[in-house]
Amino acid sequence: MDISVVIEHFPRLMEGAWITVQITIISVVLGFVVAVPAAAMRLSGNPVLRLPVQGFMFYFRGTPLLVQLFLIYYGSGQLREQLEVVGLWSWFREAWFCAVLTLTLNTAAYTAEILRGAIQGVPRGEIEAGRAVGMSGVLLFRRIIMPKAFRIALPAYGNEVVFLLQATSLVSTITLLDLTGVARRVIAQTFAVYEVFIAAAVMYLVMVYALVFLFRWMEKRLNPVRQ
């Protein structure tokens, strides 16, 4: 065990961890923004709204994240001409953009599924009460269904965010220098294989459990029955 390597390269690992945090936050926020309308469309009676979302969710939940990442980052190269025509090529050339896009779509699919279950779990009586006081459509969705559904979804959603944080380690395979990427680079230079990987693992553990506690605190705060 040569701890000095870890201490020497600790600032670099911290920089990598910061990239990991940034990618996680951006993807979680964007993924949630996509997931809310997706969940609503998924529950719509109109097949024109429902079927595309259903296909999207099935594809992103049924295939490995690594394949999705390679498909978007490397695969876009094959469609370069078409992407240049619509002016998107300069975006898809960037590993950063492809990583955030893939993670956003992936977490959106999982989050939409969680929200779908939660929306269906909203007690009928509350929706009927909302209708009885004259709410309908978007207002009913915004004031009654979503707040309740989000509370129901929170434990499962917390798990999803934890999974996403860990999944960001895959972006190191498309050249990004997140915590895993930095760890692999430090190892290539120092050959301190297990020291650096164990240090990275501990840093992930700290981040994950910080998130777990954050969500537990939120669950307590949002619980209407306070002790």
Added chain:
Amino acid sequence: MPDLFNLQGYGGSLMEGAVMTVLVGLTAMAIAVLLGLLGAWGKLSGSPLARFITDTYTTIVRGVPELIMLLLVYFGVPTLIQDTAQALGHELVIDLDPFTAGSLTIGFIYGAFCTEVFRGAFQSVPKGQIEAARAAGMHEILTFRRVRFPQAMRYALPGLGNVWMVLIKATALISIIQLDELMRNARIAANTTHKPFTFYFVASLIFLLITIVSMWGQRYAERWANRGVRH
């Protein structure tokens, strides 16, 4: 469009990769089920030591990314053992092949998920059945073999199906340590033909197919397991 799906003779290689994916997946699943049974036993046993070990196990698995774990096992563990041996004055060369490292790592990770599944399943077996077995004169081991285990398996089946479907997707990671499974063969084909979109898309469809077949298999298995249950 037809050009987009021209596999240029790499279809066979993708199929071989898919077979390898299923093989490594099944091996990992077997390890996960074994660890899951051990873990559930640890969590349900009164022993504080067993509970401490299983709690540490699930805590680590929940908090460390699969990729880090895989790289640590494949590159780190042989070096760690060699260094330790050298410190003790032995020359040792250890090489893990990608299949072993991959199935062990994925099995280790999903063993923690199986632990939760089995723990819930064993707790779901109605107390009355165990008491009935005792009343009929069965001993601890016989009760486990004849009553607790078969009943718990029925409760565990849906959870195990879910673990399998997440696990088989996680095996794609093993391509990073160069096991010739579906993802890696797709990558080789993509690099030589310069058609990454085509090959990664086809690979994703094969994964989707594995998921669909698994869902169908799960439904069949659950119906089989519940054939004697009155609704």
